[in-house]
Structure formats: C-alpha cells, structure tokens
Amino acid sequence: MVVRRGKPIVALAVAVVASMTLMLTACTSDEPTTAGGGNAGPDGTPVAYQEPVKLSSENGVLEVRLSAHQGTVDLDTVSEPVSGFLVFGYKVLQGTSSDGSTTGDDVYPAPTLRVDPGERLIIHYDNDLRNLTIEDFYDPAFTPAGGEVPIYPPALESAPLNLHTHGVHVSPDGNADNVLLDIPAGMGNVYDYAVPKDMPNGLYWYHSHRHTMTAQQTYAGLAGLLEIGRPDGNLPLVTQDDIPIRDMALQYNFVFDRKGNGHQLNDPNWPQFVSTLTPPEGTQLADGTYEPSLAPVNFSETTEGSPYVTNWYSGPLSPANHRGQNQFVPGNLQSFSSDSTNIPADPSLPDNERDVQYTVNGQFQPELKLKPGQTEIWSLANISDFAYMPLRLTETATGNHPKFSVVGQDGNPFTQVQLPVGGDGTRLVIPPGSRYAIAVTMPDTGDLVLDMPPLDGAKPVTNPGVLYTNNGTDNPPAELGTVTVDPSVISYADGFFTFPTQTLLHITPDSGEGRTTPFEPGQNLDAYTSFVDTSVMTPDVKRTLTVSGGFGNEKASNSDPKAFTYEFADNTFPNIPLIQPRLNSVEE
Ligand SMILES: [Cu+2]
The missing domain is CATH 1.20.5 (Single alpha-helices involved in coiled-coils or other helix-helix interfaces)
Structure with missing residues (x-):
C-alpha cells in the first residue's frame, strides 16, 4: 500500500x-523553451533548435542496448505528453553521449548513433513491443485469398520487429542486418556491425524493417540517425574552415486533436485499411451506425463538435478508390461541401495547431540562431515512412531563394558541388529514406526560412468525401460530399498522395559576424568517395526489366479493401526473376 x-x-x-x-x-x-508543450496553442512560441541525443563510439566501439516499447513522447505543439508512440529506451554500454546520459527513454526521434569507418557498432536489440494498447497499430498485410476481410484491421497486442542500418555496407546474412529477420515480442538479437574501413563518411539512419510493419513502426518512432564518421562526408574544406555541421531528421506526425483532448499519435493510414466492401444503407451514415467509421480511433475522446473529413470510397476494389490521398494534408487545408454543409478550408489556423505537422528533429518550426554570413553544412535526412518533402530556402530581407549547394547524397560525398534539378536549383525534393548534405550561408541581413513551398502547376485535388462530426459517442453522424485541396497549399503530389506546404525551420540572426565559405556548383570537393563513373565503362551485360503495377489486375486479390501490386518483369515478389550479376562486372 x-x-x-x-x-x-x-x-x-x-x-x-x-x-x-x-x-x-x-x-x-x-530564449525559446525546449520543454514539451512549449509551442502548443495560442500562447506557444517556437522552441530552440536542437538535435537528438548522440551516442558515439569510444576506443573503436559503440555498444548500446536499444529496447523497443510503447511510449509517450513530449511534443512541443501538444500541451500534454502524447501516447501511442513506439520508442527505444537506450543504455550506453561502451561509448559516450552528447548530454552525458548513460540511459534514456521516450525520445523522439530515436538517439543518433555515431561510429567511424573501421569501427564496431554493437546493438543489443530488445523487442518489448508487448501489451500494446494502440488501437490503430495493425498489420496491413493483405488478407489471404478467400479469407474474410475484417471491417477494422485488428489492433496488435504485440509485434515482431528487426533492425536495418539503411545504406551501410554490412552483411545482410543470417542474424546480421537481415531485413527478413523476425524478432518476436519478448525476444532480442545482438547486432554486431563491423563498419568497413573504406566506407565513405556520411549520414545514414536506422529503423525497423519488419516487412508489412516497416512503415508504421518507422512512423511511430522506431527510427534514428546513424553517422558513419562525419555527416558532411569529411570534406577537406569543411575541416579547413571549421564549418559547423548539423543533422536534421525530417519526420511528420498526426495528432488529430492537437490542442484538445486527444493526446494520441494517430495513424494517418487508418482510413485506407478499414473495409468498406459493403456500402452503407439507408440512414446508417447519418445516424452513425455504419461500420466502419473512417474517423480517427480516438474520435469520441476528442473535443466535441470536432469535424473530421477524409476521402470516401465504398464497394469492391477499384482504381476509383482514393482513400488516403489526402492523409498527409492537415484537416484545416481541406474543404468539404455537400448539399447541406459547407466547411471551407482554414489556412489561417496557426501552423502550430495543425493536426498533421512536419518536423525537424521532432520539433515544429524550431528557431535556429546563426551569425550573419556564416556558412554551415546541414545533413538533412528524411526518416519518415511516406513523406515526400520538397525544400526551399528564403532570405526574408530580399525574398531571394538561394540555390541549394549539394555536397553529398545518401551518405556519399559528391566529387563536386551539385545543384538539385528542381526550380533551377532552388527546390530540393527529399524522398523517404534519402539524405542530402547541403552548404547553407546565413544572409547578411534578415532571416532565413526553410519550407515546403507550393508546387508549380499543382492542380486542385477533388474527391468524393465524408464528414464526421464528433458527438462524444461511438456513433458520430456522417455525411457524404466532396473534399477539395487547393493547389496553393500543395507542395508535392504523386497521384497517390498529396503533401502540404509548411514552414520547417526559422533561422534568425545571432550577434557577431559569421565566416562565409563559398560552395559553387562544379567546385571540386576532393572528398574520399566510393562513387565510380560507370558511364565511361563498357557494359558486360545489358538487361531490360519492365517495372509496372496497378490496382485490380489478376495478381491482386479482388476481395481486399485496397490492393496494389508492384511488378518487376510482369511478376510480383517473390516470383520476380533471379538476377545474379558477376562480381566486378558492369551491367546496363
Ligand atoms: Cu531504410
């Protein structure tokens, strides 16, 4: 007692x-606060830029324990701790940490790990994904042919996982970095990585790669940065001019009722994986008795009267099913209209109150202070599961958009400074999993802003939609209508998904004068890199491999709520052709 x-x-x-x-x-x-909730609601102010705790090798070895479990995370834009995350508790067994800690937990993103080429990274990896209570955490694997599709995907009470060091040159065999490993809840594995001596310096990342659950495990927090040596690529010029280097992990989170009662991480995929194979009848939608509801699983616990709008489709498998297309667009940037209801978009809602937010190192629009004229290297890593993040810089004093000087990509230093192909070098698109190292110089006057800018030539996205209104019960009334996203708030659209415009990072002038180092396109970087120029070689073998795919063909089950296949040479995994190139041969 x-x-x-x-x-x-x-x-x-x-x-x-x-x-x-x-x-x-x-x-x-x-000074801006770094506390959880510091940027929540109308009184919120941007938090100070910070990076995740970094665990670094000592005497050639970083040995840590990472324990994956359900956790609660302090987000700056939510006044209460947010439940429903999956996090790594950590313990340093050999190595140092940036904040002096030897243990830690509930951190988001996960700790940054750092080893040099030629060193060992030993991870005692525990799967404590047990006793889970996350209603929208499920396995979206397709229903077996002939099986009954459940109305709601059943919530997992436990989940297997594994570990993948994305891009690192290590063995995928046995219980090494094997993405097909299945570590059941309650068990673990010791990952012992020998990082090759001849691996170039750069920024990588790690995440669970358990197939069918990779996306939601990564989204929910089981992902962090991994530095192999220096994240700038160990560029001689950076050493010579003592240029500061920063790691920026790009992610997003969906907390439906961010300033209200629903302090829970929501799964944006939910409306895609409920089964509406049986369409509603009569007044079922209006009186809230139609199952499934596409609203967030905690809808009844959120602020009463809250609307939730999403794309609608019911009936058998069809290419007309666009549920999920707007799932990464904040609700306030979507408008809904029907014969009786008209809810316009509300782009004036303060950004920190949006339900879907894109973050830098887990922080929403943090403030970074830089001396005017200072050049830095930023290593940007998109460690989200799905988000395509186009980036732009703006110098506020002039409105000028400086070109991105890219010095490395996906852990590989470039031999020369390059410009991204988009927007005449001013638009850098970072897809999920990718990392770009860029040189950035603070202007002499004014601020610098990093944002996801509007997409040139974007078209409005209009779909059949459904509006739910929370009445505090499990039977919220719903009505059908049309959902539209205005092109002015679209930063990226690929036909499946739409992504919004949003400011990511605010850089304000610090006192003093910075040191400028030019990084001009074509400038030699003289870094050690593993790139070889295959364009000048003669291929030993030429192959043609058609990549295709689609909805509703004979390779996808027609009784699935949503089934899409990716095909290589007209077959889906695992029936794709086996290709065995000879070592040291060149293929085209
Ligand atoms: Cu990966």
Missing part, C-alpha cells in the same frame, strides 16, 4: 519542480 502510494507523490513533486523551472525560464529569459 505504502509502496503503491509512493509513485503518484513522486510524480507530483517532479511535475511541480518542472513547472517552476518552466516559469523561471519564462521569467528570466526570452
């Missing part, structure tokens, strides 16, 4: 101290 009472009192004491610290900070300094 006494022991049980102890816990709440300690928690209360910690909460009081924490809020006092917050008040003191607020009173004595106008």
Whole structure:
C-alpha cells in the first residue's frame, strides 16, 4: 500500500519542480523553451533548435542496448505528453553521449548513433513491443485469398520487429542486418556491425524493417540517425574552415486533436485499411451506425463538435478508390461541401495547431540562431515512412531563394558541388529514406526560412468525401460530399498522395559576424568517395526489366479493401526473376 502510494507523490513533486523551472525560464529569459508543450496553442512560441541525443563510439566501439516499447513522447505543439508512440529506451554500454546520459527513454526521434569507418557498432536489440494498447497499430498485410476481410484491421497486442542500418555496407546474412529477420515480442538479437574501413563518411539512419510493419513502426518512432564518421562526408574544406555541421531528421506526425483532448499519435493510414466492401444503407451514415467509421480511433475522446473529413470510397476494389490521398494534408487545408454543409478550408489556423505537422528533429518550426554570413553544412535526412518533402530556402530581407549547394547524397560525398534539378536549383525534393548534405550561408541581413513551398502547376485535388462530426459517442453522424485541396497549399503530389506546404525551420540572426565559405556548383570537393563513373565503362551485360503495377489486375486479390501490386518483369515478389550479376562486372 505504502509502496503503491509512493509513485503518484513522486510524480507530483517532479511535475511541480518542472513547472517552476518552466516559469523561471519564462521569467528570466526570452530564449525559446525546449520543454514539451512549449509551442502548443495560442500562447506557444517556437522552441530552440536542437538535435537528438548522440551516442558515439569510444576506443573503436559503440555498444548500446536499444529496447523497443510503447511510449509517450513530449511534443512541443501538444500541451500534454502524447501516447501511442513506439520508442527505444537506450543504455550506453561502451561509448559516450552528447548530454552525458548513460540511459534514456521516450525520445523522439530515436538517439543518433555515431561510429567511424573501421569501427564496431554493437546493438543489443530488445523487442518489448508487448501489451500494446494502440488501437490503430495493425498489420496491413493483405488478407489471404478467400479469407474474410475484417471491417477494422485488428489492433496488435504485440509485434515482431528487426533492425536495418539503411545504406551501410554490412552483411545482410543470417542474424546480421537481415531485413527478413523476425524478432518476436519478448525476444532480442545482438547486432554486431563491423563498419568497413573504406566506407565513405556520411549520414545514414536506422529503423525497423519488419516487412508489412516497416512503415508504421518507422512512423511511430522506431527510427534514428546513424553517422558513419562525419555527416558532411569529411570534406577537406569543411575541416579547413571549421564549418559547423548539423543533422536534421525530417519526420511528420498526426495528432488529430492537437490542442484538445486527444493526446494520441494517430495513424494517418487508418482510413485506407478499414473495409468498406459493403456500402452503407439507408440512414446508417447519418445516424452513425455504419461500420466502419473512417474517423480517427480516438474520435469520441476528442473535443466535441470536432469535424473530421477524409476521402470516401465504398464497394469492391477499384482504381476509383482514393482513400488516403489526402492523409498527409492537415484537416484545416481541406474543404468539404455537400448539399447541406459547407466547411471551407482554414489556412489561417496557426501552423502550430495543425493536426498533421512536419518536423525537424521532432520539433515544429524550431528557431535556429546563426551569425550573419556564416556558412554551415546541414545533413538533412528524411526518416519518415511516406513523406515526400520538397525544400526551399528564403532570405526574408530580399525574398531571394538561394540555390541549394549539394555536397553529398545518401551518405556519399559528391566529387563536386551539385545543384538539385528542381526550380533551377532552388527546390530540393527529399524522398523517404534519402539524405542530402547541403552548404547553407546565413544572409547578411534578415532571416532565413526553410519550407515546403507550393508546387508549380499543382492542380486542385477533388474527391468524393465524408464528414464526421464528433458527438462524444461511438456513433458520430456522417455525411457524404466532396473534399477539395487547393493547389496553393500543395507542395508535392504523386497521384497517390498529396503533401502540404509548411514552414520547417526559422533561422534568425545571432550577434557577431559569421565566416562565409563559398560552395559553387562544379567546385571540386576532393572528398574520399566510393562513387565510380560507370558511364565511361563498357557494359558486360545489358538487361531490360519492365517495372509496372496497378490496382485490380489478376495478381491482386479482388476481395481486399485496397490492393496494389508492384511488378518487376510482369511478376510480383517473390516470383520476380533471379538476377545474379558477376562480381566486378558492369551491367546496363
Ligand atoms: Cu531504410
């Protein structure tokens, strides 16, 4: 009894101290706060830019324990801790950490790991994904042929996982970096990576790669950065001019009722994987009795009266099913209209109250201070599962969009500075999994802004839609209509998904004068790289491999709520042709 009472009192004491610290900070300094909830609601202010805790090798080895489990994370734009994340608890067994910690937990993104080429990375990897209580965490694997499609995908109470060091030159065999490994909940694996001595310096990342669950495990937080040597690529010029290097992990999160009651990480894929094979009848939608509801799983717990709008489709498998197309667009940027209802988009809603937010190192529009004229290297890593993130820089004093000087990609230093192909070098699209190292110079006057800009030539996205209105019960009334996303708020569209415009990072002038280092297109970088120029070689073998795919063909099950196949040489995995190139041969 006494022991049980102890816990709440300690928690209360910690909460009081924490809020006092917050008040003191607020009173004595106008520095942005880094506390959870610091940028929540109308009184929120941008938090100070920060990077995830970094765990680095010592005497040639980084040895850590990473324990994956369900967790609760402090987001800057939510006043309460947000539940429903999957996080790594960490313990440093050999190595150092950037904040002096030897253990930590509930961090988002996951800790950054750092080893040099030729060193060892040992990860004691525990799967504690047990006793899960996340209603929209499920396995979206297709229903077996002839099987019954459930109305709601059943929530997983536990989940297998594995570990993948994305892009690192290591063995995929056995219990090494094998993406086909299945580590059941309650078990673990020791990953012992020998990073090759001749691997170039660069930024990589790690995440669970358990097929069919990779996306939601990555989205929910089981992903972090991995530095092999220096994330700039160990460029001689960066060493010579002592240029600061930053890691920026790009992610997104969907918290439906961010400033209200629903302090839960929502799965944006949910409306895609509920089964509407049986269409609604009569007044089922209007009286809220039609199953499934496409609304977030915690809809009834969110603020009463909240609307939720999403694309609608019911009936058998069809290319007309565009559910999910707007799932990465904040609700306030979508408009809904029907004969009786008209909900216009509300782009004036403060960005920090959007339900879907794109973040830098888990922070929403953080503030970074740089000396005017200072050049830095930013290593940007898209460690999200799905988000395509086009980037643009703006110098606010002039409105000028500086070109991106790219010095490396996906962990490989470039031999020369290159410009991205988009927007005459001013638009850099970073797809999921990719990393770009860029040189950025703070202008002499004004701020610098990094954002996801409007897409030139974007068209409005219009679809059949459904509007749910939360009435505090499990039977929210719904009505059908049309959902539209205005082209002015679209930064990227690929036919499947649409992504919004959003500011990502605000850079304001610091006192003093910075040191400028030019990085001009074509300038030699003289870094050690593993790139070889295959364009000048004569291919030993030429192959033609047709990549295709689609909805509703004979290779996808017609009884699935949503089935799409990717085909290589007219077959789907695992029936694709086996290709065995000879070592040291060149193929085209
Ligand atoms: Cu990956």
